[in-house]
Amino acid sequence: MTTLLTAAAKIQIDTKPYLCIENLSKTYSTPKGDYPVLRDINLNIQEGEFVCLIGHSGCGKTTLLNMVSGFAQPTSGSVQLKGKPITAPGPDRMVVFQGYALLPWLTVFENVYLAVQSVFPQKSQSEKYQIVEEHLQLVGLGEAAQKYPPQISGGMKQRVAIARALAIRPEVLILDEPFGALDAITKEELQEELLRIWDEHRCTVLMITHDIDEALFLADRLVLMTNGPAATIGQVVTIPFARPRDRERILEDPQYYRLRNSILSYLYGHEANPEAAH
């Protein structure tokens, strides 16, 4: 009996979701009164899963990601990583923003080194140098290590930001519209690079995007948000395309257009809510 119970308990533990957002609501206090941004968000993400979040501007996507990264706290409900509530930022969750957030007075190498040094201070200098070099190579920036951020393009800056995030081996990579400011070709190149790196160094990814094609190319699941105020999850779409993904093959797949149209009509059916502009 004991053995049976232990086995049942183990199955329960093993199947517990990795990243678990439970009954989460968030209300901001503003000079005009309380503003409920999110309500009743429930989402379970498995280890190694790639999840994209889409919704109209202002519905609360960044607010949600801020609670996964630990920069903000839910008003009620919780976010848990491996069963532990997230209460503060930590090196197990790294964020990459649209605006790169690099220090302009440090070289590309030093920008990545700073993160490595702050998370692995106990490692020897040669080990830390090796980690930085390895990750700059990973994003194809070995040659640009001694350049300063103002001397490199937007695509290269975003590669540095990705290298910096991955260099500290986060369990969860949080991407807030990372390719939103890039031209179409650079954006596609970086999407492919991100998938290649994610295949090699699998971590769990939670990414905001406004680009349906990007989400269909990258994600395992796509979370569609309703409009704010008090936005919640409207639909979760499982993306059926086999991995490794090939853009041309996906574009030839009739399922691609069916999915794209149904996501588009969902978004058109949920026009941006004027009340959100408070």
Ligand SMILES: Nc1ncnc2c1ncn2[C@@H]1O[C@H](COP(=O)(O)OP(=O)(O)OP(=O)(O)O)[C@@H](O)[C@H]1O
């Ligand atoms: N600290 C805050 N205090 C009060 N209101 C806030 C605060 N941060 C965000 N908001 C409001 O909450 C709502 C959601 O903002 P958030 O940035 O999370 O949306 P979003 O979906 O990420 O938007 P976008 O797609 O435009 O980046 C917006 O109306 C915003 O003005």
